Amino acid sequence: MKVGLELGAFDWTGGPVTIGDTVAQIARTADDAGYSLISVGDHIWQGPNAGGELNSMLECFTTLATIAAHTTQCRVAPVVAGVHFRHPSVLAKSVTTLDVLSGGRATLGLGVGWNPEETTGAGIAFPSVAERFEMLEETLQILHQYWAGERGDEQPFEGKHYQLGRALSVPQALTEPHPPILLGGGGTKTLTLVAKYGDACNLYPSPEMPAQLQKLRELCESVGRDYNAIEKTVVVPVDVGADGEGVDDLVTELRRVAGEGIDTAIGIVSSPEPLRQVEIIGEKVLPAVADA
DSSP: OEEEEEEOOOOOTTOGGGHHHHHHHHHHHHHHHTOSEEEEOOOSSOOGGGTOTTSOOOOHHHHHHHHHHTOSSSEEEESOEETTTSOHHHHHHHHHHHHHHTTSOBOEEEEOOOOHHHHHHTTOOOOOHHHHHHHHHHHHHHHHHHTSTTTOOOOOEEOSSOEESOOOOSSOOSSSSOOOEEEEOOSHHHHHHHHHHOSEEEEOOSTTHHHHHHHHHHHHHHHTOOGGGSEEEEEEEEOOOTTSTTHHHHHHHHHHHHHTTOOEEEEEEOOSSHHHHHHHIIIIIHHHHTTO
16 A cells, blocks of 8 residues: 655644745655655635634645655645635646646545635635536546647647637646546545546545446446446545554554455644654554555
């Protein structure tokens, strides 16, 4: 099993003046330890699971660029970007830029979003979930156009929500055939899009997860995709304690989800002392689940 990392909160010891240094230290430490991925959530306000909107939240792609500058091995990704926050052309350019600047290490996590208070509070439209799924599929189609060939397929796109005159991407992404697309969510609509357009799915470890993976297998068969070629990921809140007292429990949980067919676990670190958590997991958890 591979293990990734998500920075889930930024109210760390030292306050905002130290955030930049802490992000850089976490990135270098995780990269050296062998984490496969470092990710950041995509929000304008901090979510209720990390203290609410009065707690610190950083913009996703700016933070990922900083992480990329302090790493050489791990992939960098939003987990997951909200489709409603950016026009697909801007999203394609942001991810392509991240891929180029990181030397071909970008992954795009993408989903329909979930926090209407955050979105409307910021003055951004938050259509119905049905419309956001339509936007998501059109965005996936547009991304594949931008990442086709040496500079995009350069063709127009006419959709219900988006219209493009020319899908041109210069420079093109370094990752071939394109930066992997990870779709967040375990419902049938999301899994259908994974089978048609995605390279990975992102789930929560729950009693429903085996059925969700079986559904994905069936959907892949129906469209002629290789189920085994799609990376299966989960997000797992982690807190192994100041002295590693929670390591055994985390190892047990990761081995359990690996046994259910998960390839990569992404640990959400929300501790006020995140670097220590990253160090302990790197030293004690990653080697213990490498063969899972």
